[in-house]
Amino acid sequence: MNSEATQQNHVPALGQETRRGVLREGDRVQVRDPKGRMHQVILVSGGRFQSTRGGFNHDDIIGCPDGQVVTTDEGREFQILRPLQVDYVMAMPRGAAVVYPKDAGTIIHMGDIFPGARVVEAGAGSGALSMALLNAVGTGGHLISVERRPDFAQIAQANVDLWFGGHHPAWDLRVGDLEDVLLSMDEGSVDRIVLDMLAPWENLDAVIHALAPGGVFLCYVATVTQMSRLVEDLRKTKKFTEPTAWEDMRRQWHVDGLAVRPEHRMVAHTGFLMIARRLAPGVQPLTRTTRPAKAAQGLGGQWDAEDSWSIDTVGVRQSTERKIRKVRRDVVAQADTWVADRAQNRDINDAENTHQGDENS
Template structure:
């Protein structure tokens, strides 16, 4: 039996939604003749408006992916489903997302495999959760921990949008990771730990408790000071292997005839990744020989690790309420019942501003 012979209900979760003609409730990427891109959510009665006319959503519903359609003034648009990297950068958000370049590195360098048991903290808008769920698959396990209910609501909506409904391998809990994970997971039962938070060194004991021997712990941090303190805390703890760190930078290329050159802009520093592995119980890590260096932190260093000091911008409650409503509304448009979002914690407007300043009604 080939994948083409499988019924939709037999396919991995969300796969059926990536195939076939466009359906109401789907997000569709429209690219015009100048390469400008807009993402819309197909609604039978709605239209995509620009200063050059409008395009009724109904003209796209039922058409095959890759179609080219014209609006009321003859403006042509190429219609495709957004790739995961496109979706992550255009989805409703309340916090900065983990960029696709970093999510890909995390999945590969942490060896997130189908069926793995993974816990993560710092869900934000759910961008990394989506990549982790794709990696562990329907028979895997992902338990996400988030301190704020508003972020959890946004993440739920985005995950259910990309997977066309709730994912069977995912659960999300509200609370501090270091307190909640040891209550929810048995000691040594977790294969991988992924942390995207301000102070991952505070979670050393919790990670050491739930992570299985040989399991991977990967951290995503924004600044050099965070990276340094996390690495030194892991070394001093002795229950993990020597930490390794890296960052990735992505630069596109301009391709037009003989004018082939690097683009002037690139996705440079977004964060550092630091990875280590859990040693067997009772084993102490090897003391690697290295040149003496200053490893102690002054009070001034410790005071530097605050959200404002490391460049983390505060997110207004109004923005969070709007992002939560937008994320949940998308799942409801596709016919799925998402967890109710209270009017006091979910906001937004009826119109959605597109990437080029146009308005979708």
């Protein structure tokens, strides 16, 4: 009984320790000034936060409850809170572009990512969607994230480890080709497949092999041409339900007394989401009541040119190799240092608790 309780108390490795309780050394906090500017800081004993609006000592808030407002000697105020995952994702180092929180939340909900689910994700990018998927599957699930580029995989690994405070036991990050990973699995062994890649239609045979009947296939693509090609190729397989495609936009509102209006800037198009479900073997999809255009059926017509699909022709933004090397170097070093310090502090606390228990007995 005591051993089970001890194991449950080690759930802090999944991030609870850094997301509840008093502020501790090593915690990441978000500092907001009266102008609304945000700064993310890791608390260090003896450290100091300084900006053009003033500053404060880390020791002044270490040991205090979350949700502090600190007044500086100059009379400036700073609001201090632990960042939410959405705050962390938007501020974390990145090599590849991240899946925005508005889309990640929709993927979790519309894809029905449930606790204990077996999920395959590709590509891992900078780890933003991986964090949301891990939250959903929990420790009893299994998330396999596949990334072709080793440098992106290292960035994703560091970002996710920094957020959870260590390696998530449900996460299996692999460097390689998605098709190879899916075909190596038992037939129908995966509950959900979520793809964020340039040409997901190239892996449909592997998806059909690995995805269980009734399982959800969900793709995130950047352009209309990708979405159109994917939907038509899915229909051609006759292994899925009729695909549904959409996009989500988010607009904040300015609310101040009688001045209530939409904000002038908004997070508009980030990507298209497409969802379909795997039919049982030998089952034919429902007959469509509308005829598709002949020039857009599967690999026919405008989709003949296989070599025309590239990051440049699709127009997807990409980071320079120099930036990716810098981000990978910095975030991996930060993650290694922070996780090691966490483990050392945990060992010290365990030793002190054991010593205290011996004295009490």
